[in-house]
Amino acid sequence: MSWWSRLSKRQKENQDDRASESQLSEKDQRIQKEPNNDTDLNPGGLTFEEDTAGGLGRHLGVTSCTLLIVGRIIGTGIFSTPSSILSGVGSVGASLMLWVLGFLLSFCGLFIWLEFGTMFPRSGGEKVYLEAVYRKPKYPRHRSICCQRYITWIHCERLYCQSSLVLDGYPVLKLNCFIKVFASNILVAAEQTAGRWNERGIALGVIFFVTLLHGLTPKTGVLIMNLLSIFKIVILLFVVVTGWVVLSGKTRVTDPHYNFRNAFAGSSTSSYEYATATFKVLNAYAGWSNVNYVMNNVRNPVRTLKIAGPLGLGICAILYLLANVAYFSAATKTEIDNSGVTVAALFFGNVFGSVAERALAVFIALSALGNVITITFAASRVNQELAKEGIPLPFGNKFWASNWPTGKSPLPGLIIHLIPSVIVIIAPPPNIAYPFILDVEGYPQQIINLFIVIGLFYLRWKKPNVVRPFKVWWPLAVFFLAAAVFLLVAPFLRPPGGIGDTPPLPYYLYCLVGIAIMFAGVLYWAAWRVILPKVFGYEFVPRKERLDDGTVVTVFSNKKVQ
Numbered sequence: 377m378s379w380w381s382r383l384s385k386r387q388k389e390n391q392d393d394r395a396s397e398s399q400l401s402e403k404d405q406r407i408q409k410e411p412n413n414d415t416d417l418n419p420g421g422l423t424f425e426e427d428t429a430g431g432l433g434r435h436l437g438v439t440s441c442t443l444l445i446v447g448r449i450i451g452t453g454i455f456s457t458p459s460s461i462l463s464g465v466g467s468v469g470a471s472l473m474l475w476v477l478g479f480l481l482s483f484c485g486l487f488i489w490l491e492f493g494t495m496f497p498r499s500g501g502e503k504v505y506l507e508a509v510y511r512k513p514k515y516p517r518h519r520s521i522c523c524q525r526y527i528t529w530i531h532c533e534r535l536y537c538q539s540s541l542v543l544d545g546y547p548v549l550k551l552n553c554f555i556k557v558f559a560s561n562i563l564v565a566a567e568q569t570a571g572r573w574n575e576r577g578i579a580l581g582v583i584f585f586v587t588l589l590h591g592l593t594p595k596t597g598v599l600i601m602n603l604l605s606i607f608k609i610v611i612l613l614f615v616v617v618t619g620w621v622v623l624s625g626k627t628r629v630t631d632p633h634y635n636f637r638n639a640f641a642g643s644s645t646s647s648y649e650y651a652t653a654t655f656k657v658l659n660a661y662a663g664w665s666n667v668n669y670v671m672n673n674v675r676n677p678v679r680t681l682k683i684a685g686p687l688g689l690g691i692c693a694i695l696y697l698l699a700n701v702a703y704f705s706a707a708t709k710t711e712i713d714n715s716g717v718t719v720a721a722l723f724f725g726n727v728f729g730s731v732a733e734r735a736l737a738v739f740i741a742l743s744a745l746g747n748v749i750t751i752t753f754a755a756s757r758v759n760q761e762l763a764k765e766g767i768p769l770p771f772g773n774k775f776w777a778s779n780w781p782t783g784k785s786p787l788p789g790l791i792i793h794l795i796p797s798v799i800v801i802i803a804p805p806p807n808i809a810y811p812f813i814l815d816v817e818g819y820p821q822q823i824i825n826l827f828i829v830i831g832l833f834y835l836r837w838k839k840p841n842v843v844r845p846f847k848v849w850w851p852l853a854v855f856f857l858a859a860a861v862f863l864l865v866a867p868f869l870r871p872p873g874g875i876g877d878t879p880p881l882p883y884y885l886y887c888l889v890g891i892a893i894m895f896a897g898v899l900y901w902a903a904w905r906v907i908l909p910k911v912f913g914y915e916f917v918p919r920k921e922r923l924d925d926g927t928v929v930t931v932f933s934n935k936k937v938q
Contacts, residue, residue: 417835417842419496419507420765421918421930427498427672427764430927432594432784434675438683440602441667441674444750445688447605448663450612450695451747455720455740457660458700459712462719464653468704469639474650475700478657479693484856485825486664486685487848488832493668493685494845497677500761501668502824509831579801582745586752587794591787601753604746611739612695615720618727619702627727632705642709644872648883651866652876655819660696662821664689669754678845752793759789766918766930768904774921774929783925812878812886819867819890826860829853913937 420427436444462471492505590597622632644650667684671677703712703719706726712719720740724732763769763777776788832853835842867887876883909915914934922928 416511417496417508417839419498419500419504422764422920422928424498426920426928427761430923430925431779431786432673434673434677435595436598436667436670436674436680438680438687440598441680441684442688442691443602443605444670444753445664445666445684446609446691447601447746447750448666448754449661449689449692450605450608450743451660452740452744453656453660454612454696454699455736455743456718457656458703459719459722461653461656462709463713464649464656465644466649467640467643468635468709470643470650471653472639472697472700472704474653474657475697478654478661479697481654481658481856481859482661482664482689482693483686484848484852484859486689487846488829488853488856489665489668490681490685490846491832491844491848492828493671493681494678495842497671497674497681498761499670499672499757501665501758502828503758503761505828505831506824509834510827576801580798582748583752583794583797583801586749587787587790589749590753590756591785591790592782594782594785597749597753597785601746601749604742604749608743608746609691609695611743612699615702615723616695616698618723619698619705622702622705622727627706629706629726634708635704646869646871647866648869648871648876651863651869652871654863655867658821661689661692663750664692666750666754670757672757682846752790755793756786756789759792760786760927763789763792764927764929766932768932772931774923774931777929778923778927779925812881816886816889816893819864819887820894822860822863823890823894825856826864829857829860 418424458471461474462468465471465474489501489505492508496504496508498504586597589600621627622629625632664685667674667681667688671681674680703723706723707719711726712722718740721733721736724736760777763773766773769776776792777786778788779786780788832848833850836850868884871883874883876885878886905916914936916932917935918930918932920928921931
């Protein structure tokens, strides 16, 4: 065969390959444009095309989405939480097993969210999935479009419970913890005393900076977010490699294998303590669903989500497990319990000396800053999605749903996130509040998880033929469901001595607070959608409007009932 024939053949093969790729792309694009034609599954009042219109468009690829997950998961928890988990369960072996359990539960949850996310590739996460599944209660057929399902309001109120605003972003108290961690560690690194107002001043500067960063320069915000996520991976890799060196016996640590000889000695037998510790582990893994909240900004969202989700969580899980091994190789259980500092500080101090703790303060501060940037990015998109559905707000929901002023990024949604953050920074909770916040944040999340996984099985039963680009293996969903039920029941079981992990607060208080928050969502929905219309004799009439930046919103007007 001549060189010309071989070249022609190769060109024809390349053309065939490109044609196949084009066909595959068209198929994927069709799935993205019309993920499900069943109108009964349409979440909210906007169609898929209307919901995804406006803004900067689809600009996040696989790399950015993977780093979005990594940047959200890896925060300050991996530097401090291992010590509290060890104290709760009583042994190194039990602690490591809980980190493995958290890894398995997180992957089960990720696969469930992948099925929903590929079925409904819209921004909003759980808001979208709950609206698609739970169709009742609703108003008569001719105005059912304007009815927000009460379970969605439960979720919204849980997700945004920290202020009188319904749209308040990702849990503001938890975000405020990251901001305060950044401020306090910057002061430590600068060898300054962490006073009441200098810490607050730094914290306020951080939240205003992040708001303007994402609101006015969205592409720069994504770039900084990605760089900080890479930095976190490098820091944890440094911890892991250092742990291997410690285990080899080539450092100042005298007995690096001490904790692993009888790893399960002293393990707790209290289900309450294991449940509370599991909440903390799951909180450290929280963030694997971060891409689900910003799907309107993701290129080829179905394919990207299926790659970025497992990859991002897998990277974090491996680093977490190996980092825990490194921590426990450099200090005994007794040293960790009695240190009064984060386990990472003890690790760096034992291996490198006290000077290294100053460098660690910088690492933790930058890690906390990465979390603030990542959480704020995702929260603003969820705020925008809620505003699109016509939630009543000052100045009207059109402003809060818009991409003002750039037309590319939802600065109003960021402002919604900013306001309660400032309030919480100025009026900080006492020191005991941090572990209590972790518990309160974890308990309502399990309620949401319960409704989500039940909704998965319900859709499998009622709508078996809808398009599912990804389908979770049902035993994993059953395992996730069983874990959610256990984590909802176990915290009410009396711990040894009747004392929880946030004394002097009652051990069951965080459960009751979580339930109360959810119930407040029901009351909010009932007042706005049921009681007030009946009392004043009106009904909601929805209409759709397209804003200057292309965003489509639902606007409600009141019509007097004759």
